[in-house]
Amino acid sequence: MNHFRRSTRFLNVYICSLCKSQQLEKAEAALIDGIRIGYLPDTTTYNTLIVGYASSVGFDAAYSILHRMREAGCRPDVVSYNSLISSAGRCALLSKSLELFEQMHQVGVNPDIWTYNTLMNLLFKYGKPEEANRVFCWILSNNVAPCATTYNTMINGLLKAGYASYALRFFRSTQRCFGFTGGIVTYNILINGLCELGRFGEVKRVLKELDELGTTPNVITYTTVMKCCFRHGKFQQGLEIFSDMKAKGFTFDAYAYCTVISPLIKMGMAKEANECMEQMLRTGIRFDLVSYNTKINLYCKLGNLEGAFRLIDEIEKSGTESDVYTHTTLVDALCKNGDIDKAQLHLKHMEMRGFKSNLVACNSLIHGLCQAGQVGNAMKVFKKMEMKDSFTYTSMVQGLCNAREFLTAYKLIRTCLREGMTLLASVRRAVIFGLRVSGYKRQARKLKSEIRMASVYRYEG
DNA sequence: TTAGGGTTAG
Structure with a gap:
């Protein structure tokens, strides 16, 4: 018996490593081979597959594992449901997440604090802060022990929903009532939320508090403050933080690189941005979609549109789908290059691929048409737009002048x-x-x- | 199996 358990554990570790590297076919083959030689899969094996399918394919594929699991005589547990609730949420299927939460009760699987944390996070993410708060109150009244993630999820959700003062009061009350001191994650959440809301005085106070606690800021703290400086026009201060990070020997990840490359591009410092990008490439970091989009933007600003279009193939070969940022960046570059026809063709291509008409792309087109002296055509686009902002009006008014x-x-x-x-x-x-x-x-x-x-x-x- | 930072336009 022990032999089988140990073997199943080895099988699970192997399947997990295959799922993590998105080799699902090999993971399935390993499962079949395992069964053939007598290693019976257990709930953990199927839970591993749920996570694998959820991250590489999508919710439906992950959900189908639940049936396979039952057919194989394994009972789904709280981890199976937590993973599926989280996957449904990532795929914008909040109602599915709530359905799964109900289903758990019906089949007799008790939710744990992870289930509640995930639900709270999703409710905040989909604009339901009151309901998220109700889940938190429910946790307290039902004697489920909250953990650091529970408090952090509440603080983050409240800040993102714009309730900064309430988030700060909530944090102080968890310190007083529950002895929750908050760690670097809590402080990063506070710093980011307050930066987004432009409450810099409070950001400074929170940074001071972090220092007084003797907690060392990490790469996320620095990246957050650096982005805040760039976003509010304090470019020199942002670049100083970048140098400081290098001097302190921080290992830069894709987030940190993109945080500094994009403002450099915006400031017209394409050469410096390119140096930074080359440094990023040398580290061998795995490029995700945002990194690719940043690279595409850089290529466009360096005038290498061919290279930028080639990168779309590279993105798709890496198994990632391009998004609205990828294509809007290209539409803008084509407009700036005077290739209005190609830009309009690319907009049609976007529509065919299911991307809805978006404000930034239309603004770029209006600007491009005006620059090309086609004010009448720009006005036609302007009139068709359902939503307009100050960029739209500025370009159109400038064109008319x-x-x-x-x-x-x-x-x-x-x-x-x-x-x-x-x-x-x-x-x-x-x-x-x-x-x-x-x-x-x-x-x-x-x-x-x-x-x-x-x-x-x-x-x- | 849950929480924190990065990408487009005048």
Whole structure:
């Protein structure tokens, strides 16, 4: 008996390593070979396959393992259900996750703290913070012991839902009532959430608290603060953090590299970004989709569009699906290159592949059409767009000014202001100047005063 | 089997 148990354990370890490297066919073959020579698969074997199928194929494939498991006489346990609940959530199937939670009760499998943590996380992720909070209260009232992940999930979810003050109060109360001190993960969650909300004073206080606790910041802490600096225009400070990380000997992962490469591209420092990318390639890091998208963006900015398109094949060969970022980056590059026809063709290609029309791609197209002097065509795209933002209006108004259609630009800019959006100052000035020199002095005065009023309103708001 | 950082447009 012990012999079989030990052998099954070896079989499970082997199947697990195959699943992790996405070799599902080999994992299935190992299972068949194992049975043939008398190593009976157990619940852990099938749980391993659930995780393998969930990460490489998808929820349905993972769910089908549950039936195979029962047919083989193995009873699904809490790990089987937790893995499936999590997989359904990753595939945007929240109702399926909740269904599986119900099913657990019906078949007599008791949920554990992992089940509740996963559910809470999914409820926050899909915009249901009240329900996530109800799960937390349920945990407490039913004497299930929360763990660090439970508190961290609550803090993260509350911050992402915009309840920063409540998240901080929640953290303080877990410290007081449950003796939860919080570790580096908690502090990283707090720093990231507060950075996203622009509450830099509190970020500084949290960083100080981390230091006082004697906890060493890790690569995630640094990456988070660095991104925050770049996002708020503090490029020099961001680059200093990057140098500091190198000096301290941090091992850079794909997240850290992408965090620094993208702002370098944005700042027009393509040469430096390329050096950083080459460094990233030298480390042999496995490229995931975001890394590939960053590389595609870099190639586009270096003018290597052919190389950028070749990278799509590389992505697909690596077994990853390209996404809306991949294609939108290419549409923008084609527009900037003046290849408007190719950009429009690529947009059609995106639609055929099931990508919905997206704001960024339309904005790039409007900008490209205006730059190419096709203001009429740009206006057609503009009118068809269901959603517009300040980028849309800025490009369109700029295009109209270049075409000396100041009255139309005047009407658009007023709509934009009414909707509470801002335009680049240079574009606002161009419209006012254009109106004046074209003899529309009254409209120019009116617009100037409306712009002033809108800025006062925003300031007071 | 659960929680934290990275990608596109004016």
